[in-house]
Amino acid sequence: MVSTRVTAAALDAAPVFLVALLSAWTFWDFLAIPATTIARLFLGTLLTGFAMILLGLRYAMPSVRRAGLVLVVLCYVGGHITLLPLDPAAALGFLTLALGAVELRILGERFAPIFRTQLDPESRGRVEEALARCVLRIVAACAMGFFGATLTADLALSGAVPLRSIATALLLSLALVAVILLLASWPLLERRLAMRSSQETVIQTPK
Amino acid sequence: MRTPLASALVGATVVALLAGLALRSWPLVLLAIPPVAFLALGSLEPPAEPRVSATRTLSRDRLSVGGQVEVRLVLRNDGAALGQLELLDVLPPELVLLRGSNHLIVSLASGETFETTYEVRPLLKGDYAVGPLRVRSFDALGLGVEDGVVAPPTALAVAPAMEVLQRAQLGPRRTRPWFGHVTSRHIGAGSEFWGVREYVPGDDVRRINWKASARLGRLFSNEYQGERSGDVIIVLDARRESAVGTLTDNAVEVGVRAALGVAEHVLASKNRVGLIVQRDVLDWVPPAFGRKQLYRILDHLIHVRAGGEWPFGFVTWVLTRFFPRDALVVLISPLTDRASLEAVVGIAAHGYDVAIISPSPLEIERRYLPPSSDRDTAYRILRMERENLIASLRRVAQVVDWDPSTPLALPLRRMRTWSRPG
Structure with a gap:
C-alpha cells in the first residue's frame, strides 16, 4: 500500500509538473519564431505568466497563480493564431492538460492535507476510494474533451459535417444554448433530486 | 452552488x-x-444537499493541560447518496491533533452510517468548543458544492496544571477566630506549649503537668497555643507586560499554575483563600474555605489570559475595600517593571503581610534563545537589575525568585518561616 505521505506529495507535485510541462511546451514552440517585436512581446508575456505561477506557489497566492496559468494558455493560443500554425490536435491536448492541471490542483488542496494526518485503516480506505472516484472522473472528462473535439474535427475535415454552412452554424448555436440551459437549470435539478430523496424517506416508514 | x-x-x-x-x-x-x-x-451528477445527522462524544469533558481527549463522531446520511462528502470538525488552534483526523472526505450511500475517532491534546487552559461539524458535498470535477453544518459544538474545559506544594512553608501569620492549623497567640486547643496554670475542675486529666504538681504539692495543668485559621489572598499579575515567553510557556501561565498550587495548599491547611487577578479586567474571588472555593478559584484561573493596561496600584484599592486586613498577601508576578515595587510597598503600608513568588522572566526567555556572547552579557545585566529590585522588595516582603523549570515546592521549602521582614 502506498504510504499516505507519498500520496500527499504526489497530489501536491502533479499540478506543478503539468504547469511546468505546459510552460516548457509553449516556450519550445516559441523558439521556432523569428525574433520580431510581437514575438518578443509573446515571450515576455509567457515569462511573466511563468513567474506569476512560481510566485503564487512560493507565497501561497492562489489568484496570482491562476492568472499566471491563464497568461500561459493565452500566450500559447495567441502565439499559434498570429505567428505559428495552429495544430488542432496539439492545441486540444494543450488545453486539456491545462484543465487537468486545474482539476488536479483543486483535488490536491482537498485531499493532500488529509493524507498528511494519521488515518486509521477504515478512514484511509474511504478517503482513497473518494480520491480514486475523483481521479477517474477527471480522466474521463479529459478524454471526452480531447477525443470528442478530435472526432468533431475529423468529421469536419472529412466533409461529413460541412463547416461553412448555415446548418453547422445553427447546430453550434443550439449546442451553446443547450449548455447554457443546462447550467441555468442546475438549481432545479438539485431541488428535484432533494425532493425525490425526501419522498423516498417518507415512503420508508420505520418498523 | x-x-x-x-x-x-x-x-x-x-x-x-x-x-x-x-x-x-x-x-x-x-x-x-x-x-x-x-x-x-x-x-x-450535481452535488446533492448534504442531509446528514451526527453525534459527537468526548471521552471526557474536563481535563488538565497535557491530557488527552478522544472524540468520536458517528454520522448517518439521511438524504440522497453523497459521492464526495467532506467533513471538517472545527478545532480551536489550542487543541493539537494527536491521532486520527478531524478532516475527511468519504462517500456515503443513502442511509449509511460512518464512524470515526480522533485524539486531541490541549496546549493551553481554557474553555473550548469542539466543533461545529461542517460538511460539504462536492462533485468530482469541483464545479459545484453544497455546504451544511451538522453537529453543534461540544464544550471542553481544560484546567491548568498545578504546582504541588507539599511540605511548603506557606501560611498566614495572623489568625482569625476559626479553628485551623495555624498557631495563634491565644490560648486554646493546640499542640504548641504555652504555659502552666493551676488545675481547675473540668480540665482534661491528660493535660495535668505531673512534674510541676509533684514539686508544688497541688495539681497544675498545661496550656497550649490555640490553632486557628487565617486568610491568604493570592494576587496574580496577568498584565500584558507580564506575558514574557511563548503562548504556552510564559510568566502568566506559570503564575496560574503557582496560584492554583498555593490555593490548594492553603485550603488543605484549613485556611481561607481569596484571589485577585489583574488582567484586562480586575477580577476577584472573596476568601472562603473548602473544596468549593478551590473550584471557584479554578474557574477564574481557567479564563486568565494576559492583557490589560490597568495600573497595578488598583490592586491595593481592591484589597483594602473587599478583603480583610490581617491576611497574608501572596503576590505572583514576574516583576517586569517598577510598578510592581510601588504596588508592594503600598500593600505593605496598609498593614498586610506580603509574600512574593516571582517566576523569573529571564529564565523563561533564555530557554528559547540560542546562546551567544551578546545574549549572555545582556542576561547578566538584566539579572543584576532583577536582583536589585528583589533586594528592594525584601525590605517589605518575603520574596521567592523562582526558575519555572524547577518545581515551586523547592524554593518554598527553603523558606523556614514567613517572619515579618526588617
Whole structure:
C-alpha cells in the first residue's frame, strides 16, 4: 500500500509538473519564431505568466497563480493564431492538460492535507476510494474533451459535417444554448433530486 | 452552488466560440469543446444537499493541560447518496491533533452510517468548543458544492496544571477566630506549649503537668497555643507586560499554575483563600474555605489570559475595600517593571503581610534563545537589575525568585518561616 505521505506529495507535485510541462511546451514552440517585436512581446508575456505561477506557489497566492496559468494558455493560443500554425490536435491536448492541471490542483488542496494526518485503516480506505472516484472522473472528462473535439474535427475535415454552412452554424448555436440551459437549470435539478430523496424517506416508514 | 471554476469554464467556452466566429478559425471553435465536456460531465451528477445527522462524544469533558481527549463522531446520511462528502470538525488552534483526523472526505450511500475517532491534546487552559461539524458535498470535477453544518459544538474545559506544594512553608501569620492549623497567640486547643496554670475542675486529666504538681504539692495543668485559621489572598499579575515567553510557556501561565498550587495548599491547611487577578479586567474571588472555593478559584484561573493596561496600584484599592486586613498577601508576578515595587510597598503600608513568588522572566526567555556572547552579557545585566529590585522588595516582603523549570515546592521549602521582614 502506498504510504499516505507519498500520496500527499504526489497530489501536491502533479499540478506543478503539468504547469511546468505546459510552460516548457509553449516556450519550445516559441523558439521556432523569428525574433520580431510581437514575438518578443509573446515571450515576455509567457515569462511573466511563468513567474506569476512560481510566485503564487512560493507565497501561497492562489489568484496570482491562476492568472499566471491563464497568461500561459493565452500566450500559447495567441502565439499559434498570429505567428505559428495552429495544430488542432496539439492545441486540444494543450488545453486539456491545462484543465487537468486545474482539476488536479483543486483535488490536491482537498485531499493532500488529509493524507498528511494519521488515518486509521477504515478512514484511509474511504478517503482513497473518494480520491480514486475523483481521479477517474477527471480522466474521463479529459478524454471526452480531447477525443470528442478530435472526432468533431475529423468529421469536419472529412466533409461529413460541412463547416461553412448555415446548418453547422445553427447546430453550434443550439449546442451553446443547450449548455447554457443546462447550467441555468442546475438549481432545479438539485431541488428535484432533494425532493425525490425526501419522498423516498417518507415512503420508508420505520418498523 | 456553482464554484468559480464552473463560471470560468463557461467564460472560456464563450470566448473560444466568439473568437473562432470572429476570426473565422474553426480550430478555435474546437477549443470550446473541452470546457463544455467538463461542464457536461459535471452537470450529470450535481452535488446533492448534504442531509446528514451526527453525534459527537468526548471521552471526557474536563481535563488538565497535557491530557488527552478522544472524540468520536458517528454520522448517518439521511438524504440522497453523497459521492464526495467532506467533513471538517472545527478545532480551536489550542487543541493539537494527536491521532486520527478531524478532516475527511468519504462517500456515503443513502442511509449509511460512518464512524470515526480522533485524539486531541490541549496546549493551553481554557474553555473550548469542539466543533461545529461542517460538511460539504462536492462533485468530482469541483464545479459545484453544497455546504451544511451538522453537529453543534461540544464544550471542553481544560484546567491548568498545578504546582504541588507539599511540605511548603506557606501560611498566614495572623489568625482569625476559626479553628485551623495555624498557631495563634491565644490560648486554646493546640499542640504548641504555652504555659502552666493551676488545675481547675473540668480540665482534661491528660493535660495535668505531673512534674510541676509533684514539686508544688497541688495539681497544675498545661496550656497550649490555640490553632486557628487565617486568610491568604493570592494576587496574580496577568498584565500584558507580564506575558514574557511563548503562548504556552510564559510568566502568566506559570503564575496560574503557582496560584492554583498555593490555593490548594492553603485550603488543605484549613485556611481561607481569596484571589485577585489583574488582567484586562480586575477580577476577584472573596476568601472562603473548602473544596468549593478551590473550584471557584479554578474557574477564574481557567479564563486568565494576559492583557490589560490597568495600573497595578488598583490592586491595593481592591484589597483594602473587599478583603480583610490581617491576611497574608501572596503576590505572583514576574516583576517586569517598577510598578510592581510601588504596588508592594503600598500593600505593605496598609498593614498586610506580603509574600512574593516571582517566576523569573529571564529564565523563561533564555530557554528559547540560542546562546551567544551578546545574549549572555545582556542576561547578566538584566539579572543584576532583577536582583536589585528583589533586594528592594525584601525590605517589605518575603520574596521567592523562582526558575519555572524547577518545581515551586523547592524554593518554598527553603523558606523556614514567613517572619515579618526588617
